[in-house]
Amino acid sequence: xxxxxxxxxxxxxxxxxxxxxxxxxxxxxxxxxxxxxxxxxxxxxxxxxxxxxxxxxxxxxxxxxxxxxxxxxxxxxxxxxxxxxxxxxxxxxxxxxxxxxxxxxxxxxxxxxxxxxxxxxxxxxxxxxxxxxxxxxxxxxxxxxxxxxxxxxxxxxxxxxxxxxxxxxxxxxxxxxxxxxxxxxxxxxxxxxxxxxxxxxxxxxxxxxxxxxxxxxxxxxxxxxxxxxxxxxxxxxxxxxxxxxxxxxxxxxxxxxxxxxxxxxxxxxxxxxxxxxxxxxxxxxxxxxxxxxxxxxxxxxxxxxxxxxxxxxxxxxxxxxxxxxxxxxxxxxxxxxxxxxxxxxxxxxxxxxxxxxxxxxxxxxxxxxxxxxxxxxxxxxxxxxxxx
Amino acid sequence: xxxxxxxxxxxxxxxxxxxxxxxxxxxxxxxxxxxxxxxxxxxxxxxxxxxxxxxxxxxxxxxxxxxxxxxxxxxxxxxxxxxxxxxxxxxxxxxxxxxxxxxxxxxxxxxxxxxxxxxxxxxxxxxxxxxxxxxxxxxxxxxxxxxxxxxxxxxxxxxxxxxxxxxxxxxxxxxxxxxxxxxxxxxxxxxxxxxxxxxxxxxxxxxxxxxxxxxxxxxxxxxxxxxxxxxxxxxxxxxxxxxxxxxxxxxxxxxxxxxxxxxxxxxxxxxxxxxxxxxxxxxxxxxxxxxxxxxxxxxxxxxxxxx
Numbered sequence: 140x141x142x143x144x145x146x147x148x149x150x151x152x153x154x155x156x157x158x159x160x161x162x163x164x165x166x167x168x169x170x171x172x173x174x175x176x177x178x179x180x181x182x183x184x185x186x187x188x189x190x191x192x193x194x195x196x197x198x199x200x201x202x203x204x205x206x207x208x209x210x211x212x213x214x215x216x217x218x219x220x221x222x223x224x225x226x227x228x229x230x231x232x233x234x235x236x237x238x239x240x241x242x243x244x245x246x247x248x249x250x251x252x253x254x255x256x257x258x259x260x261x262x263x264x265x266x267x268x269x270x271x272x273x274x275x276x277x278x279x280x281x282x283x284x285x286x287x288x289x290x291x292x293x294x295x296x297x298x299x300x301x302x303x304x305x306x307x308x309x310x311x312x313x314x315x316x317x318x319x320x321x322x323x324x325x326x327x328x329x330x331x332x333x334x335x336x337x338x339x340x341x342x343x344x345x346x347x348x349x350x351x352x353x354x355x356x357x358x359x360x361x362x363x364x365x366x367x368x369x370x371x372x373x374x375x376x377x378x379x380x381x382x383x384x385x386x387x388x389x390x391x392x393x394x395x396x397x398x399x400x401x402x403x404x405x406x407x408x409x410x411x412x413x414x415x416x417x418x419x420x421x422x423x424x425x426x427x428x429x430x431x432x433x434x435x436x437x438x439x440x441x442x443x444x445x446x447x448x449x450x451x452x453x454x455x456x457x458x459x460x461x462x463x464x465x466x467x468x469x470x471x472x473x474x475x476x477x478x479x480x481x482x483x484x485x486x487x488x489x490x491x492x493x494x495x496x497x498x499x500x501x502x503x504x505x506x507x508x509x510x511x512x513x514x515x516x517x518x519x520x521x522x523x524x525x526x527x
Numbered sequence: 528x529x530x531x532x533x534x535x536x537x538x539x540x541x542x543x544x545x546x547x548x549x550x551x552x553x554x555x556x557x558x559x560x561x562x563x564x565x566x567x568x569x570x571x572x573x574x575x576x577x578x579x580x581x582x583x584x585x586x587x588x589x590x591x592x593x594x595x596x597x598x599x600x601x602x603x604x605x606x607x608x609x610x611x612x613x614x615x616x617x618x619x620x621x622x623x624x625x626x627x628x629x630x631x632x633x634x635x636x637x638x639x640x641x642x643x644x645x646x647x648x649x650x651x652x653x654x655x656x657x658x659x660x661x662x663x664x665x666x667x668x669x670x671x672x673x674x675x676x677x678x679x680x681x682x683x684x685x686x687x688x689x690x691x692x693x694x695x696x697x698x699x700x701x702x703x704x705x706x707x708x709x710x711x712x713x714x715x716x717x718x719x720x721x722x723x724x725x726x727x728x729x730x731x732x733x734x735x736x737x738x739x740x741x742x743x744x745x746x747x748x749x750x751x752x753x754x755x756x757x758x759x760x761x762x763x764x765x766x767x768x769x770x771x772x773x774x775x776x777x778x779x780x781x782x783x784x785x786x787x788x789x790x791x792x793x794x795x796x797x798x799x800x801x802x803x804x805x806x807x808x809x810x811x812x813x814x815x816x817x818x819x820x821x822x823x824x825x826x827x828x829x830x831x832x833x834x
Contacts, residue, residue: 180804222610222680225771232771233778377804385800389793396786403779404582407683415684415768416676425726444547454543461540472533 142177142361144373145170171358177376178383179364185255186362187390188248193350194391195245200343202238203287210290212336214329217292218417236406242284243409244398246432249277257469258490260478261363267470272353274466279346281433286339288430292332293414298427300327300335306440306459309452326420367478426507434504435497436462441504564710568703570723572690577762582780585773586766588620593744594763595619597756600742601735602678605670607658610679611767614652618770626652633657671718673731682761683768689761694724696757699734736760 148166150156159166169175209228211220224231253273256262262270285303289296304327307318323330361370370376377383401408409431413424429437436459443454465472480487578587595616598608613630621629630650635657639646650657659675660666666674682688702721707714715721719729736756744751765772812818 219610225769226610226615232769232775236775381800382804385793385797389790389797392786392790392793396783396790399779399782399786403775403782406775412684412686415680442547443543445543445550447543447546451547454540458540458544461536468533 142376144376145177146175146378148173148175171354172384173380174378176358176361176379177370177373178362178379179370179375180377180382181364181366181375182362182383182386183365184390185251185259186364187387188252188255190387191248191391191394192245192252195241195248196343196346196350198241199238199245200347202234202241203340203343205234206238207336207340210336212290212333214292214332214418217290217332221291233402236402240398240401240406240409242287243430243432244394244401245280246284248394249280250432253277254494257493258480259363259365260367260473260475260480262470263473263478264470265360266357266363268356269353270470271467272349272356274463276346276349276353278463279342279349283339283342283346284430284432286335286342289327289332289335290339291414292418294416294418294422294424295411295414295427297327297418297420298424299429300331302427303429304331306456309450309456311453363478365479365481367482428505428507431501431505434502435500436504438500438504564706564713565727567709568706568723568728569726570694570698572687572694572724573697575690575693575758575761577689577758577765579762579765579772582776584776586618587762589748590759590762591619591766592621593742593748593756594759594761594766596744597736597742597760598678598763601756602760603656603659605659605666605675605732606678607660607675608656608679608767609658609677610655611770612653612655613650615770618766623652630654671731675732678764678767680768682764689765691724692764693757693761695722695730696736696760697754698722698724 148159148163148169150159150165155165158164206224209220209224209231211217221235224235226232228234256270256273285299289300300322304318304322307321308314310317319325321331322328323334361376364370411428428434439459439462440455443451443458445451447454449457475483475486477483480490578585578590598606613626613633616626616629617623630652633650633654633656634647635650635654637646637648638644660669663674676684682692685691687694699720699722702715713728715729719731720733721728722730736753739750739752741753742751742756749755769775813822
């Protein structure tokens with residue numbers, strides 16, 4: 140740790156000392172999330188969402204491993220196996236609803252976490268790598284969420300897979316062969332389902348690995364704070380444990396309470412009714428929509444409708460990927476020496492514009508496709524407000 | 528240099544976007560989207576209140592049993608219920624002997640143990656409800672090419688859930704004359720039936736519950752009106768879609784009570800731990816007690832002079 144005043148780990152028992160000499164794991168934990176990690180004392184509640192994201196990654200991995208014990212990744216049995224989990228597996232309904240809603244709450248936590256980083260300039264030097272690793276986690280999450288949504292093999296799973304893998308076919312020449320290679324066929328089928336399951340099981344552990352790098356790189360400069368001004372000495376900080384473990388502790392309880400309301404009392408509110416119809420390649424749903432956390436991107440994709448040099452679909456796909464890739468360059472695009480948005484009045488206005496823009500795009504992306512909504516989807520995508 | 532390139536790339540996207548917007552706006556103005564019969568005449572589901580609704584919702588087992596009877600005597604002629612097993616009927620309040628008897632009243636597909644030829648045998652509680660048609664092709668052939676969907680998950684697989692099913696069952700009517708006046712070319716085709724709760728207004732299924740008393744309810748049951756039967760079978764289909772619904776409500780209450788208590792205790796622990804960390808800020812300037820005393824003294828002195 141880079142803080143001179145960070146307390147070193149002192150084993151209190153003989154066995155603690157014995158272990159520490161051979162494997163300094165307790166030392167690592169103490170320095171990372173224990174009394175040995177000094178945290179600015181003025182953090183507000185937006186700083187709780189990092190821990191919450193980590194908690195939801197854990198919930199997803201634990202519930203996911205249990206679901207995988209009962210899931211059957213065959214095109215003619217996947218849907219039935221999910222229904223068996225709901226009906227015949229002990230507490231299977233709880234595990235499945237916890238997993239399905241857990242994905243949504245993971246995204247809620249991560250979106251607030253990302254927007255907190257944006258507002259308080261947490262992407263700026265010396266935390267550029269923290270930011271970029273965070274974006275890598277976000278991209279991996281998007282991939283994992285998409286793959287997972289395909290697994291129940293309902294109508295929306297199937298047609299979602301059809302649409303999203305269709306992005307690749309927007310690229311000239313190589314696009315279609317890449318799409319076929321990814322799917323293992325010309326349309327989503329057995330080959331696609333099996334590999335999606337395999338990757339859906341793998342990627343969360345890759346995310347966990349990148350999370351370790353994310354936290355490691357954060358702990359070199361330490362946490363940013365709402366003023367954006369670096370801490371000067373010990374008076375400005377408090378040890379992570381017990382102060383921030385206590386602050387995170389009750390907030391985790393509050394967030395889990397909201398999560399439990401969804402899991403137990405409205406578990407399908409964030410899903411789509413069509414996904415309770417088994418996949419049918421011969422019947423296209425009236426409107427295909429992804430899960431809510433992809434709506435802003437879906438709106439960007441749909442907003443481009445004219446072929447100008449490049450086909451409209453390619454413009455949409457490029458704009459959609461561009462809106463995320465752009466964020467990787469943010470630490471260098473934003474050259475203001477001031478970190479916190481609190482002290483940047485112009486930035487504050489554009490930040491607000493970005494938030495409103497993302498919400499409007501989200502609304503457009505979730506609305507059924509018709510001429511009025513796709514016309515209103517043609518608002519500036521995040522790319523524009525982000526560059527300004 | 529990089530910033531200039533970035534600027535032009537951004538400008539390119541904004542330009543194409545703007546052009547898309549203008550083209551669509553122009554299309555919308557020159558040929559505004561024509562109103563459709565679906566848009567004008569489709570209706571949202573009616574209100575339906577079931578005992579299983581809400582966070583404290585519980586099954587009304589008598590109603591579920593009546594709904595099961597409606598399914599058995601009306602719907603089952605065309606609709607399968609393939610995700611429900613006879614053993615699941617314990618959830619409706621039937622005892623083991625009753626379940627065995629119900630299962631036995633069904634013939635389920637089997638093979639002849641001597642010849643290996645396809646055959647049927649009496650059902651046992653572990654069997655699932657047999658399907659009315661051997662396969663989808665047979666179902667389509669018997670129903671004017673419209674395959675009757677499986678009903679196990681139907682209340683979860685349709686927007687509006689049980690209220691939609693109830694509205695659909697009670698929503699059959701003649702095509703309104705104003706519809707035909709407004710859209711003369713959308714007359715309900717031969718073999719389809721007008722129903723304003725169905726997405727495209729014309730459903731292949733003929734009115735299933737046609738008259739009061741179509742199903743004979745047992746002692747103590749409400750009168751078997753069309754409306755009552757539609758409600759009962761909708762309630763039954765909520766159960767088939769999620770037999771564990773009430774367990775979920777019960778578990779949810781316990782979990783919520785636990786989490787709220789844990790959160791309150793956690794908050795108190797947080798307050799306790801942070802009490803020592805709140806910095807005591809020494810009052811300065813006008814709020815400093817010393818300065819306040821001086822100010823009061825000065826005021827009194829000034830007042831004394833004036834007086």
